Amino acid sequence: MPLFTWGVPLLAGGLVVHYVVSKMVYPVLWSPIDNLPGPLTSSFWESNLHQLFDSRRSWAAHEKLAQVYGRTLRVFGLAKFDQRVLSMDPSVISHVLHRPSIYQKPWQTRAFISAIIGESLLSSEGGKHRRQRRVADQAFSERNLQSFLPIMFSRAAELTERWVAIADKSDEGKATIDVVNWIQRTTLDVIGEVGFGVNLNALNDEHNELHLTYKEMFGVLLKRQHPLITLIGISLPRLQPWIPTDMFTTLTRCKSAVHEFGSKLIEEKRQLLSGQEKCKARDFLTLFLKANSQPDLSEDQRMSDQELLDIVNTMLSAGSDTTALSIVWALHYLSINPAVQARLKEELANIPVYNASQICSEEEIIAHFNAIDRLPYLDAVMKETIRLAPSIHSTIRVAMTDDEIPLSEEMIMRDGSIEKTFKVKKGQWIHLPLEATSIDRTIWGEDAWEFKPERWDSLPEKVADLRGPYANMLSFSAGPRVCIGMRFAQMEWKIDLHHIISCLTFGPTAKIVKGTVSFSRPYVEEDWRKGRPSSLPLSVSRDLPEEAVCT
Numbered sequence: 028m029p030l031f032t033w034g035v036p037l038l039a040g041g042l043v044v045h046y047v048v049s050k051m052v053y054p055v056l057w058s059p060i061d062n063l064p065g066p067l068t069s070s071f072w073e074s075n076l077h078q079l080f081d082s083r084r085s086w087a088a089h090e091k092l093a094q095v096y097g098r099t100l101r102v103f104g105l106a107k108f109d110q111r112v113l114s115m116d117p118s119v120i121s122h123v124l125h126r127p128s129i130y131q132k133p134w135q136t137r138a139f140i141s142a143i144i145g146e147s148l149l150s151s152e153g154g155k156h157r158r159q160r161r162v163a164d165q166a167f168s169e170r171n172l173q174s175f176l177p178i179m180f181s182r183a184a185e186l187t188e189r190w191v192a193i194a195d196k197s198d199e200g201k202a203t204i205d206v207v208n209w210i211q212r213t214t215l216d217v218i219g220e221v222g223f224g225v226n227l228n229a230l231n232d233e234h235n236e237l238h239l240t241y242k243e244m245f246g247v248l249l250k251r252q253h254p255l256i257t258l259i260g261i262s263l264p265r266l267q268p269w270i271p272t273d274m275f276t277t278l279t280r281c282k283s284a285v286h287e288f289g290s291k292l293i294e295e296k297r298q299l300l301s302g303q304e305k306c307k308a309r310d311f312l313t314l315f316l317k318a319n320s321q322p323d324l325s326e327d328q329r330m331s332d333q334e335l336l337d338i339v340n341t342m343l344s345a346g347s348d349t350t351a352l353s354i355v356w357a358l359h360y361l362s363i364n365p366a367v368q369a370r371l372k373e374e375l376a377n378i379p380v381y382n383a384s385q386i387c388s389e390e391e392i393i394a395h396f397n398a399i400d401r402l403p404y405l406d407a408v409m410k411e412t413i414r415l416a417p418s419i420h421s422t423i424r425v426a427m428t429d430d431e432i433p434l435s436e437e438m439i440m441r442d443g444s445i446e447k448t449f450k451v452k453k454g455q456w457i458h459l460p461l462e463a464t465s466i467d468r469t470i471w472g473e474d475a476w477e478f479k480p481e482r483w484d485s486l487p488e489k490v491a492d493l494r495g496p497y498a499n500m501l502s503f504s505a506g507p508r509v510c511i512g513m514r515f516a517q518m519e520w521k522i523d524l525h526h527i528i529s530c531l532t533f534g535p536t537a538k539i540v541k542g543t544v545s546f547s548r549p550y551v552e553e554d555w556r557k558g559r560p561s562s563l564p565l566s567v568s569r570d571l572p573e574e575a576v577c578t
């Protein structure tokens with residue numbers, strides 16, 4: 028009896044004290060990163076996160092922190108006990124991103140991603156991630172991507188035709204179009220066909236179920252609810268269906284719709300593969316199923332149906348929204364920089380706009396794309412867009428073991444010592460602000476915050492220090508977990524922009540702000556304040572008939 032009277036409460040009390048000491052007291056008093064320079068707080072509950080993640084303040088906040096404390100500093104996460112490293116230093120970022128066995132995504136981030144799109148490449152770690160990535164890499168080979176060019180060309184042509192028709196029908200040949208909605212539907216159609224060999228028909232059908240499901244899923248993340256309820260739902264995803272808040276009921280309903288769509292697809296593909304000796308289809312799902320059924324694959328290397336389903340879901344969301352947003356941001360920057368738009372049109376006029384049926388052989392299509400791919404100003408416009416508006420603002424890692432990280436240059440610590448490295452303990456969180464490295468004025472020059480594609484003609488030498496895989500930048504991350512769809516996205520956005528800008532002219536209609544809801548999205552300023560969905564309404568007019576080849 029005394030065991031139950033005193034033992035259980037004592038044990039529970041002991042666990043609480045252990046938790047508080049190890050998670051709250053120890054990190055404050057003995058964390059090695061306590062010696063890193065960083066802002067002080069006036070209260071226990073003050074956090075630096077808001078200024079870092081609020082898109083409207085983020086650029087200035089990162090710049091100020093780097094000026095005062097240097098490129099690597101200590102910031103406060105949830106409160107004073109939650110000390111984190113924030114580093115804009117290329118040497119630190121490279122060290123962390125190239126050691127995925129030491130630095131993994133924290134379980135909270137992985138749970139959040141899994142809660143939305145399932146446990147797949149974006150959220151898996153260790154052996155599971157390596158196994159999934161090995162299979163997925165095959166699908167993204169250059170040869171395989173080239174086979175998707177006809178799909179990309181025909182969707183770009185279809186979208187352009189629809190916009191030309193809307194502009195032609197409107198008064199004075201100029202219409203206002205929310206380009207976000209249209210481009211999201213276009214990229215969803217492309218990934219539907221490329222990824223799974225199905226025509227989702229989202230471009231033609233505004234009320235396409237899958238498109239509306241994704242829209243709802245990301246829209247609901249904007250809704251406010253008590254942070255504790257969010258934490259419980261994200262940490263314990265199995266509880267989500269029973270949490271009666273708008274966010275979790277919507278997420279549960281949407282995930283179940285995507286689950287149903289994916290399961291049907293996998294079943295159909297499997298039947299197709301078993302019914303024919305050789306299935307010629309090269310869509311991602313067919314390739315994953317084929318790779319997964321190789322006879323030499325051991326059982327523990329095979330992906331389960333749930334894993335395949337999660338990959339379907341990851342490709343649908345990571346592969347369509349990110350690319351769509353890059354094209355959308357390019358249209359935004361072109362609309363507010365008419366001289367850049369005019370110069371781009373001039374360059375694009377050198378390469379005719381075909382619709383897919385006009386191009387016959389595979390070689391011709393590849394040659395046509397290569398010509399577009401080599402256009403220097405189009406390339407510079409896209410690099411500049413990704414530099415200023417990468418879909419993914421930052422990423423985060425947690426140290427799985429103690430480590431010592433090299434700095435690019437010596438740093439004065441809080442105790443006055445001068446160091447070229449700093450130590451982290453197992454469990455240390457490290458923020459890597461990918462976007463901040465692309466707008467750093469000490470790297471890119473005083474005009475770094477301006478949209479200037481011309482800068483790509485002669486970059487400051489320091490840009491090379493960033494060592495990112497795309498134009499030195501880190502917008503697609505780096506290391507073994509670099510974005511798998513980097514080349515895919517480049518192909519799609521170049522084809523779309525070539526079509527769209529050759530035929531149409533865009534102008535601004537409202538003040539636009541950048542908001543981060545999973546990805547960086549454009550919002551009409553008032554809509555953002557009122558929690559309404561992302562949109563980019565632009566005035567769209569058809570170019571003079573003699574210049575345009577587009578009907």
Ligand code: HEM
Nearest residue numbers: 148345346349350353419422502503504508510511512516
């Ligand atoms: C402009 C478009 C895109 C941008 C800016 C972008 C950016 C990124 C970034 C920064 C990461 C690393 C995330 C992190 O570590 O926290 C990532 C990972 C990933 N991306 Fe992309 N992405 C784009 C397009 C695509 C496309 C088109 C696909 C698929 C068709 C895709 C699929 C993925 C996947 C599966 C991962 C996880 C890779 C891994 O961890 O092994 N992305 N992307």
